[in-house]
Amino acid sequence: MSEIKLKDIGPDKSLLLVDDDEPFLKRLAKAMEKRGFDVETAGSVVAGSAIATARPPAYAVVDLRLEDGNGLDVVEILQNKREDCRVVVLTGYGAIATAVAAVKIGATDYLSKPADAQDIVNALLSAEGELPPPPENPMSADRVRWEHIQRVYELCDRNVSETARRLNMHRRTLQRILAKRSPR
CATH class of the missing domain: 3.40.50.2300 (Response regulator)
Structure with a gap:
């Protein structure tokens, strides 16, 4: 880089x-x-x-x-x-x-x-229209998953039941994920 x-x-x-x-x-x-x-x-x-x-x-x-x-x-x-x-x-x-x-x-x-x-x-x-070089430490797969869950949660107005339904996930599992800190 x-x-x-x-x-x-x-x-x-x-x-x-x-x-x-x-x-x-x-x-x-x-x-x-x-x-x-x-x-x-x-x-x-x-x-x-x-x-x-x-x-x-x-x-x-x-x-x-x-x-x-x-x-x-x-x-x-x-x-x-x-x-x-x-x-x-x-x-x-x-x-x-x-x-x-x-x-x-x-x-x-x-x-x-x-x-x-x-x-x-x-x-x-970075020059106009030029992409900056990729980060030295990109997000882990766990972090990308967590980010996706957070995005859907926000789009569902922070409604756990609706988010769980849209993610095809059990509500209690989603609650446990939301209660944890974001992975690195």
Whole structure:
């Protein structure tokens, strides 16, 4: 896999990171600064929206689910304020439907947590129309299964019985799967 060099960032190195997981946000900010970005962080939709409106960055990494709302609201503001802003949406609750929604409103890419800083940089700096290189640590088959179950569960408005029926699964089995943490 070819790593993207710092010179590929361009003259405007501004990067907005929006995530409500403070330890992750601090680690990612430090990693992105080491890679040459001028980082600004926000821990909520409100804070991210304020920064996006006042100082629209060249790049952004936005968490999908934030305590005070949906990260796609920040993506929309970024695209309205600065069309050339390259946005990567990160989430611990990855689903095809939300990935499609993110890309439709202007996100460059969509990555599942935990995402490696280099994977994020590769997604941010990939050429227009060019796919970034595949991740170093792709999702396991168990994780893909869990993601599919979560997507169907969300599409069924978090109704366990309806989700179990659509997945052709026993309701109690589904409840046990939903009660567990996501596999790596």
